[in-house]
Amino acid sequence: MTCLPEKTDKKLGLLIDLNICVGCHACAVNCKEWNTSGITGPMEDLKPYGDDPSGVWYNRIHSYEFKKPNEADRTVYFPKSCLHCEDAPCVTVCPTGASLKRSEDGIVLVNPDVCIGCKLCSWACPYGAREYDTSGGVMQKCTLCVDKIYDETIPEDRRVPSCVSTCPAGARHFGDFADPNSNVSKLAAENDARDLFPEMETKPINQYLPPKKREQHKSRSLEHKVSNVKDALLKWATLDFTG
Amino acid sequence: MHPALSVIIFTTVSGMGYGLFIWLTANILLGTPLADDDVVIGSVMAFILVATGLVSSTVHLGHPERAWRAFSQWRTSWLSREGIMSIFCFGPMVFIAGQYYFDLGFENFVNLVAVLGLISSVLTIYTTSMIYASLKAIPAWHNNWVILGYQIYALSSGGVAYIVVAGWQHHMIVVYLLIAALIVKIATWINIDRHRGQYTRESALGLTDFGKATPFEPAHSQKNYLQREMGYELAPGRRAIMRWFALGCGFIIPALLLYIGLPAASLILLICFVGMMAERWLFFAEAEHVVRLYYDKDTV
Numbered sequence: 001m002t003c004l005p006e007k008t009d010k011k012l013g014l015l016i017d018l019n020i021c022v023g024c025h026a027c028a029v030n031c032k033e034w035n036t037s038g039i040t041g042p043m044e045d046l047k048p049y050g051d052d053p054s055g056v057w058y059n060r061i062h063s064y065e066f067k068k069p070n071e072a073d074r075t076v077y078f079p080k081s082c083l084h085c086e087d088a089p090c091v092t093v094c095p096t097g098a099s100l101k102r103s104e105d106g107i108v109l110v111n112p113d114v115c116i117g118c119k120l121c122s123w124a125c126p127y128g129a130r131e132y133d134t135s136g137g138v139m140q141k142c143t144l145c146v147d148k149i150y151d152e153t154i155p156e157d158r159r160v161p162s163c164v165s166t167c168p169a170g171a172r173h174f175g176d177f178a179d180p181n182s183n184v185s186k187l188a189a190e191n192d193a194r195d196l197f198p199e200m201e202t203k204p205i206n207q208y209l210p211p212k213k214r215e216q217h218k219s220r221s222l223e224h225k226v227s228n229v230k231d232a233l234l235k236w237a238t239l240d241f242t243g
Numbered sequence: 244m245h246p247a248l249s250v251i252i253f254t255t256v257s258g259m260g261y262g263l264f265i266w267l268t269a270n271i272l273l274g275t276p277l278a279d280d281d282v283v284i285g286s287v288m289a290f291i292l293v294a295t296g297l298v299s300s301t302v303h304l305g306h307p308e309r310a311w312r313a314f315s316q317w318r319t320s321w322l323s324r325e326g327i328m329s330i331f332c333f334g335p336m337v338f339i340a341g342q343y344y345f346d347l348g349f350e351n352f353v354n355l356v357a358v359l360g361l362i363s364s365v366l367t368i369y370t371t372s373m374i375y376a377s378l379k380a381i382p383a384w385h386n387n388w389v390i391l392g393y394q395i396y397a398l399s400s401g402g403v404a405y406i407v408v409a410g411w412q413h414h415m416i417v418v419y420l421l422i423a424a425l426i427v428k429i430a431t432w433i434n435i436d437r438h439r440g441q442y443t444r445e446s447a448l449g450l451t452d453f454g455k456a457t458p459f460e461p462a463h464s465q466k467n468y469l470q471r472e473m474g475y476e477l478a479p480g481r482r483a484i485m486r487w488f489a490l491g492c493g494f495i496i497p498a499l500l501l502y503i504g505l506p507a508a509s510l511i512l513l514i515c516f517v518g519m520m521a522e523r524w525l526f527f528a529e530a531e532h533v534v535r536l537y538y539d540k541d542t543v
């Protein structure tokens with residue numbers, strides 16, 4: 001049913017730390033690796049070695065340059081996947097009930113056996129989180145690795161989405177945002193977590209931690225750098241490696 | 244939005260079909276003297292237009308054989324509601340055509356069915372417009388002009404079709420409707436142009452306090468589904484030409500030709516139809532989806 005649940009018992013989602021993400025695309029690759037043989041896969045890859053490769057990815061890593069007067073430019077890597085919105089417009093527009101939001105954990109899924117491939121849900125999503133599978137004629141999206149996080153044959157501490165377990169920088173966290181004591185709720189509360197595109201009134205579950213403000217860094221003046229180099233040289237000269 | 248021919252044909256043709264049926268049922272109810280054959284031809288033509296539209300709309304589905312499933316989610320989905328309403332409308336069309344052609348002896352029900360047909364046609368057009376107007380992610384559609392527009396374009400183009408079917412007895416009303424439709428269309432464009440740029444990339448990223456954001460390395464080397472489906476960029480020069488073409492063929496020329504009484508109603512209908520196709524092409528081509536903020540647009 002495409003009626004949204006009044007309330008979900010859990011609000012499972014991701015917290016992505018933009019201060020830590022280095023834009024390596026490992027999460028996107030491992031997402032594809034896991035999900036192409038997952039419950040809503042395969043994820044198509046057309047002409048992978050041709051001039052114009054195309055295919056479905058549930059997770060894409062954008063990057064942006066931010067410019068502010070009187071500040072050095074900054075680069076922000078920006079992984080984007082489904083935010084499992086509380087007020088998910090992609091679900092309510094679906095005419096078939098293929099798109100759904102689960103009442104137990106809030107995960108938004110597409111049932112590939114019911115989807116007619118009308119694509120309306122992808123028009124309704126402001127975030128570009130849904131991609132159309134031309135081979136299967138159905139819509140696809142991030143499953144929050146629902147077939148991994150509940151898989152009891154996997155050791156408990158590894159029951160996290162593939163993108164989370166693979167991130168070499170530790171920029172991605174998974175947990176229950178409905179529980180104020182969960183890892184993600186605490187990180188969100190302590191770190192000025194952001195909703196993407198609040199004007200769209202979708203109430204995203206996934207949260208993003210912004211890059212650290214410049215003021216919080218020690219200013220790396222030339223003087224500072226010179227003294228660092230001097231210290232290092234001194235260490236070697238005296239062969240004293242303490243501290 | 245990518246202007247897909249199947250959806251353009253669907254909304255133009257079925258809008259004209261419902262408009263024609265509204266004209267027909269309204270005239271039955273008003274007691275306009277109509278030849279039985281004209282009522283039959285009109286109902287059949289409305290049926291064919293609506294059916295053509297429906298078939299065309301299933302062409303772009305990934306699984307047309309599952310289309311029946313689209314009737315199930317009427318509680319939340321305007322697309323589902325439209326599907327149900329459009330099937331419902333076939334009832335009055337078939338009844339009226341059958342009654343007038345075979346003289347089935349249901350005269351007493353004609354007015355009741357005509358009322359049903361009229362109301363359900365208006366509601367079907369409304370559900371179609373709401374599919375678009377309910378999408379917040381596409382600001383050019385998310386407004387009441389779209390709702391008003393769909394009704395009035397159906398009535399004006401359906402009115403021209405009515406003249407072809409049943410003659411010129413109300414042609415000045417069609418002229419006035421075409422002028423009203425023209426005004427609504429221009430107001431819609433003014434509204435679109437005024438509201439361009441209300442959403443920013445920084446807000447889409449949730450990072451409004453770090454200065455101005457521009458894309459750095461692209462997320463993927465080739466265009467993906469999102470860019471193919473929602474990344475259509477309409478050049479301003481082309482927009483101007485298409486807007487004039489749509490206004491001219493969709494409203495101005497048909498209104499003028501009807502006013503001077505050119506005795507070639509079918510030709511006027513053809514011109515109007517071509518103009519409405521251009522209007523619908525623009526409806527898609529001009530509508531910018533906010534997902535473009537993550538790609539090529541600073542504001543939408």
Ligand code: SF4
Nearest residue numbers: 082083084085090125
């Ligand atoms: S991010 Fe898009 S696809 Fe995911 S729940 Fe929100 S609206 Fe739906």
Ligand code: SF4
Nearest residue numbers: 094115116118119121
């Ligand atoms: S593409 Fe599939 S999931 Fe999306 S709205 Fe249509 S039927 Fe529902």
Ligand code: SF4
Nearest residue numbers: 031142144145161163
């Ligand atoms: S949660 Fe799973 S499906 Fe979603 S982006 Fe991460 S790896 Fe992909």
